[in-house]
Amino acid sequence: MTTQAADAASSTKIVARDVSVFYGAKKAIDAVSIDIDQDHVTAFIGPSGCGKSTFLRSFNRMNDTIPNARVEGSITLDGKDIYSSDMDVVQLRARVGMVFQKPNPFPKSIFENVAYGPRIHGLASGRAELEEVVEKSLRRAGLWEEVKDRLNESGTALSGGQQQRLCIARAIAVDPEVILMDEPASALDPIATARIEELIHELRGRYAIVIVTHNMQQAARVSQRTAFFHLGHLVEYGDTRAIFTNPKQERTKDYITGRYG
Amino acid sequence: MSELNASLVPQLPIVGVDAHEPVARKPTDWRTGSMQGRIRRRYAAERRFRLIGAGAVVLAAAFLAFLLVTMFANGLRGFTRTEVALDIDFPRSTLIVDQTAVQRFGEQGLAGADLQGVVAAAANARLGPGGAALLSDGAWVEVRRAILEDPAILSGVHRFELPAAAAIDVAAKGDGAADAEVQVARLRERGLLSTGFNGQFLTGADATDPTAVGIWGAFKGSLLTMLVTLALAFPIGVLSAVYLEEYAPRNRWTDIIEVSINNLAAVPSIIFGLLGLAIFLNVMNLPRSAPIVGGLTLALMTMPVIVIAGRNAIKAVPPSIRDAALGVGASPVQVVFHHVLPLALPGILTGTIIGMARALGETAPLLMIGMRAFISSPPEGLTQPATVLPVQIFLWSDEVSRGFVEKTSAAIIVLLVFLLAMNGIAIYLRNRFEKRW
Structure with missing residues (x-):
């Protein structure tokens, strides 16, 4: 059932082979193999409960925090197995950043939210450099102009869309190679959603981006690669345009045309 | 592909079922007598509940006022x-x-x-x-x-x-x-x-003559005992709570530990006194009547309260904060100390206030370790004989001489002031930490 991305023009960042994820005895993801490109935005689509978020969370080992969760198969980042014993989880999560479904800024100032990652990883020496990193990250997240005069205010006082962009700024402040986004716009209004999608366009190329969404229009708008998951299986994976205009699998076609989901 | 389609059928939306149902519904008449009666009963229940609640508050306030008035009327003469x-x-x-x-x-x-x-x-x-x-x-x-x-x-x-x-x-x-x-x-x-x-009352210690007694000895004893209790129970309690909540695997052993801690918080305090007598005095040969032993004994009693309050406070920290911190590459220890503990601290401090207030007013376990002795000079250190405020009150209330009646009330006022001061500091700290976030 698995289909690899056809064109191999761009470099591959993450390679997953026969990955299965279990919650106790329940199999949430069943032998999925996929290649994630460096230069493209990859979207995971599928009905609720199909395991796309679970699969995404295995890319930076966030599933480790769930008791009873178990990952089988291999996932490599730049050719290195991220589940091998000599892979440092903390470093992995700094290299593979994550933006969550619900905006979750720390209950600290806007500045502290962005500065936290660089600070714990020692990425900035001195206050001046830290301020520089914070400004650069907020600019890239498209939030700088809105918050530059109130960096000391609490991050939780921002609107939902601003909070989510703050979370993106926080993720890119540690200069990751990959950014995982787990339904980043599902809790936002259409205007805030549009801003996030714009932002994803701007960030493409600098970071490998994987986005989980159950909004098919969103997947069509922001991604170049789309993977369709159903009941823990990867049904179809390929160019976004191909998936949406000419799906090879019956199930993909049914989902995209809205027969279920 | 047929088996695939079969699996999809139950998920297809079912449309138009309502449309085929006959319109059998009569519009509800909200003005009938039974409806009006129901509304009246609802309002009456509301009023009744509010009256009972207000009555309870008034009753509690009256008891408190009675206690304070008698205490101050008697005690101020002391x-x-x-x-x-x-x-x-x-x-x-x-x-x-x-x-x-x-x-x-x-x-x-x-x-x-x-x-x-x-x-x-x-x-x-x-x-x-x-x-x-x-x-x-x-x-x-x-x-x-x-x-x-x-x-x-x-x-x-x-x-x-x-x-x-x-x-x-x-x-x-x-x-x-x-x-x-x-x-x-x-x-x-x-x-x-x-x-x-009566300056002597604020600077002296216990005496046989009620005109010569002072509360300072017992006050200092309480202060030293509380310091030992806090220094032991707070860090051990908080770290236990953190370990049990954030690190410990869920298995039979941690279940047993959890049940034991919950039971420990409900053990009568005199049992802790016996434990202190058996272990700290008889086995470890620590000095009798000393604040260090009192503090150790009360720490045993206070720790479970702090552990339980701490675990609840840590549990109440939203998991999204942990995810956020882990997501930018914080180690588990950094997650706990940078994010979870600061957010849980107000709750932990509330538990600590309750535990320490209980320890301050505790008499029974201290009787067992000899803190009911007649001590006529304030303790100079943790290992010197001392008594504490509640035990001093207990001893004076037992005296024959009438002069001790007002001294007992005065000592109660001192104990209450101590308690208020301790809680005041804790509440101040709690509010400061809450403001920071």
Whole structure:
């Protein structure tokens, strides 16, 4: 059932082979193999409960925090197995950043939210450099102009869309190679959603981006690669345009045309 | 692909079922008598509940007011003392003390001076036969202190305001025996009686004479004991809570530990006293009646409360914060100390206040480890014999002499002030931490 991305023009960042994820005895993801490109935005689509978020969370080992969760198969980042014993989880999560479904800024100032990652990883020496990193990250997240005069205010006082962009700024402040986004716009209004999608366009190329969404229009708008998951299986994976205009699998076609989901 | 389609069928949306149903629904009439009755009953229930709630609050406030009023009416008298004016003519007394020697050598210059005899003689002379009995047993100590402060008074007649004997003190405050009342009336006529602030009560320790007792010894004992309790119970309790909540695997062992801690919080306090007696005194041979042993025993009692409150506070920190911190690459320890603990701290402090307040008011376990001894000087350190405020209250309430009644109430006021101060500091800290976030 698995289909690899056809064109191999761009470099591959993450390679997953026969990955299965279990919650106790329940199999949430069943032998999925996929290649994630460096230069493209990859979207995971599928009905609720199909395991796309679970699969995404295995890319930076966030599933480790769930008791009873178990990952089988291999996932490599730049050719290195991220589940091998000599892979440092903390470093992995700094290299593979994550933006969550619900905006979750720390209950600290806007500045502290962005500065936290660089600070714990020692990425900035001195206050001046830290301020520089914070400004650069907020600019890239498209939030700088809105918050530059109130960096000391609490991050939780921002609107939902601003909070989510703050979370993106926080993720890119540690200069990751990959950014995982787990339904980043599902809790936002259409205007805030549009801003996030714009932002994803701007960030493409600098970071490998994987986005989980159950909004098919969103997947069509922001991604170049789309993977369709159903009941823990990867049904179809390929160019976004191909998936949406000419799906090879019956199930993909049914989902995209809205027969279920 | 047929088996695939079959699996999809139940998920297809079912449309238009309602449309085929006959319209059998009659519009609800909201104005019928039964409907109106239902609304009235709802409002009545609302009112009833609010009245009961208000009544409960009023009742509780009335009890508290009654307690405070009686306590202060009785206790404030404990902070005052009745004083008898007494002139002592030092040059004509039997005192053979050289003024310059006192000036030069201080206390040593007074060595061997029979001040007690001089004061008694002066009292008998000025206040009539039996005059010495009108003064407190410790009256001469005040004379001695006055001489040390200003040896010049030895050269002439000096008027002292000396504490009255317990019976006179009680009578002067309007609650004495008949013969003491007569004495008080006589002294009042001559204008010798006055009321002064009882400084001795705030600076001294336990004594057999109610006019000479002080609360400072017990206060200091409580302070030292609480310091030991806090220093042990807070870090151990918080770290246990963090470990159990954030690190410990869920298995049978942690379940047993959890049940044990919950049960420990409900164990009667006297059992902890027995435990302290058996372990700290008999096995570890720590000193009896010492604040360190009291603190250790109370720490055992307080720790489960802090662990339970701490675990609940840590549980209440939203998991999204943990995800966020892990997501930018924080290690588990960094997640706990940078994010979880600061957010949980207000809740942990609330638990600590409850635990410490309970420990401060605890008597039973301290009786078991010997803190009910008669200690007449304030403790100098953690290993010296001491008593604590609630035990002191218990001991004074048991005394026969009437003079102790008001002292007991005064000690209760001191205990309440201590408690309020402790809670005030904790609430201040809690609010500061809440503001930071």
